[in-house]
Amino acid sequence: MRVQSLTLAVASAALLAPTSYPAAARIHPAVARIHPAAARIPPAVARIHPAVWREGAVSAADLLAKVRDCAPVARGRYRSDNGAPANIPVCGTRDAVFWKADMDIDCDGSPGPRCNSRTDPYFAASTAYTQSDGRPLSAERLPFIVVPAPSSLWDYRDHGIGGGSVVAVVYRDRVQYAVVGDTGPQGIIGEASYATAKGLGIRADPHGGGAPSGVTYIVFKNTKVSPIEDHAAAVTEGERLARRFADGG
Structure with missing residues (x-):
């Protein structure tokens, strides 16, 4: 998981999505520790970045x-x-x-x-x-x-x-x-x-x-x-x- 890519994804989500996401899935805890503001991201971002969302604790x-x-x-x-x-x-x-x-x-x-x-x-x-x-x-x-x-x-x-x-x-x-x-x-x-x-x-x-x-x-x-x-x-x-x-x- 590349920190820069995740940061851009989070920034884009903040600009394009509502400010609260009651139905959003939770990001991997390891990612949340690095990016506390990314602890909850819209499902649309999760679909775009499935490797970050589910199985990205160790990068490729x-x-x-x-x-x-x-x-x-x-x-x-x-x-x-x-x-x-x-x-x-x-x-x-x-x-x-x-x-x-x-x-x-x-x-x-x-x-x-x-x-x-x-x-x-x-x-x-x-x-x-x-x-x-x-x-x-x-x-x-x-x-x-x-x-x-x-x-x-x-x-x-x-x-x-x-x-x-x-x-x-x-x-x-x-x-x-x-x-x-x-x-x-x-x-x-x-x-x-x-x-x-x-x-x-x-x-x-x-x-x-x-x-x-x-x-x-x-x-x-x-x-x-x-x-x-x-x-x-x-x-x-x-x-x-x-x-x-x-x-x-």
Whole structure:
């Protein structure tokens, strides 16, 4: 979250909106401490700045500064898509693994109005990990990412990662907290659920949506959200882990 951007948003809201906002949502407490006057902002501003409003305690810049250098942990490199060059390393630190790739849209899992066999020709009504009730995850409701299935190239399980591991996904100036929820092809990396893309302002369409590059996936080792479908818990834990990661441990 950039202080200057938030200040401009608050100033614009003060000029354009009424002086009291009984129906306004509350901004994140960490932001309110920095900007006491911004403790209540009109919902219109919240819609314009969702990353600041909901999940902006640690900025994208803070996280990206910690993943500039790569210490590879995989035996080789991944492709972003079939036929693409194998040039994406999986990198590691003491507390996390990360990669920088594209974002393909995963619409698999429990079907809904936006993710089903009609909207996605490759739809599969299952996910590698399931909800606490045994049902597949909902890609359109739950922010989660897809990790490559274990192979001789890399096995995510060897790094304290599994279903429910906490993830910070960074795109431009936004941070979306998510969990590991599905597995994909062994040689391809860079995929996340419909809900993850939507939260980042990426076109969340399994038919031609996603982002061609510029997405950073940071998976925190030895973490687990339970139940896996509890996104609020993922945000709370994600903010704590992201702050520790950004502060250098």
